[in-house]
Amino acid sequence: MSALSSTYAVVVKDVQSELRTRYALNALVMFVVTTVSIILFALRGDQPSNTVLAGMFWVVVFFTSMSGLSRAFVSEEERGTSLTLQLIASPSVIYFGKLLFNVFLTLTLVFGVTIVYTVVFPGFTIQSLDIFLATVFLGSLGLASAATIIAAIIAKANTRGTLYPVLSFPILIVLLMTVMSATVKSLDGEPFSEAMGDVVVLISYCMVMTAGSFLLFDYVWKD
Template identity: 30%
Template sequence: MLQSFTLPVAAITSKLGSPVSPKTVKSSTPGSNPSLARDIWAVWEKDFRSEWRSRAALNAVSLFSVAAPVALGFSLFKQKVGPEVLGGLLWTTLFFAALLGLPRAFVKEEETGTAALLRLHFSSDAVLWGKVLGQLALLAVTQLGAIPIFVLLLGTKVTSPLLLLLCVILGDVGLAVSSSVLGAMAAQARSKGALFSAMAAPLMLPLLVSLSFATGFAFGAKVDPWPGVQVVAAFDLVLLAAAWMTFDFVWS
């Protein structure tokens, strides 16, 4: 088993020469000091290399992100679907795709035993923001293919590309932050996937409803999208603040 830790340990120890107890590292915000920024980058780089080798989360999220629009496209063939419904279908697809891959960020650390190494070498803030960046990268890569396929197969028109981009960015931030905190909570449970889904669904419901409402305008709905955008932005700020204040307790 120790051999499986070689690469994660090398990635970590190459960034920090000597172990640092997490109790001695003061919590700080991302970018407030160069050391924290380097640690965040080290955590992200370790996750990127690990995912690049296995592609477990990427394959799971990509497969569902493509399969769901294909199934919807065939089932709704030649049927007129309102833009409000299309917004809901898009975010339902992206949400359930995210449930397949995002929890892996912390589950794999517990399965391989590298969670203890992260606690030893990095502060909780570095782990949190490094994982969030990794989640954002995973979502961005899969959505670059999933959203165009959704638009193409369902025959919809994007009347406001900038609004759609804004909704995707805000939605991804909410998904990445909430999944990071919930993933850390569920990683040590016996039924990791079930617990994560049970916690994520009610927490992310306001986010998904607001995103569906705002995205409907990007597809041509005659509604004011900005109340939905404001709700999503406020929700993201609350999630960011809550994650920053509570993750140290959750992680340790």
């Protein structure tokens, strides 16, 4: 019970800290605005296919999350508070606290990008809401899970900005291909049964990534 309350306290601390410092939120908002503007300029009023729309949707989510999610550990390392956290809480408490915060941040990001896409691109109409919700939830969980452990690794490195997307891409490629495929199906209005294969892959990815990250985190976090 105390581990759960400690984990919850880490999440609350990160949310309060984020609302005051805007370390990640500002980066996320600016990135979404910039990338969507560039896409709009590139399209010049053309109507892209559902495949292109789904691809662009997750490209924006991927690069935006890369600019924001690393802050979970990098800001602790830069401010020198990571040692304080190490002293007062076990690695599992810190890992799950940071993971839940990143899931919350990613879901907020995906919700924001979905609204922007729905307003800006008339063709971005979600026909199968069940597929879209499952994809967005599992995709956000997988993205946050991978981003959390990679952030913990790169927080100790000197070349953080370069390392983050470089390390993330090969780890996230399977996730990105699957969520893009499932998003196309939700835009095409296919039944949920057609997306079952993608959903199973996403669930497996989330389980493997979370379990692997949890086992690895102790070594990454401590020394």
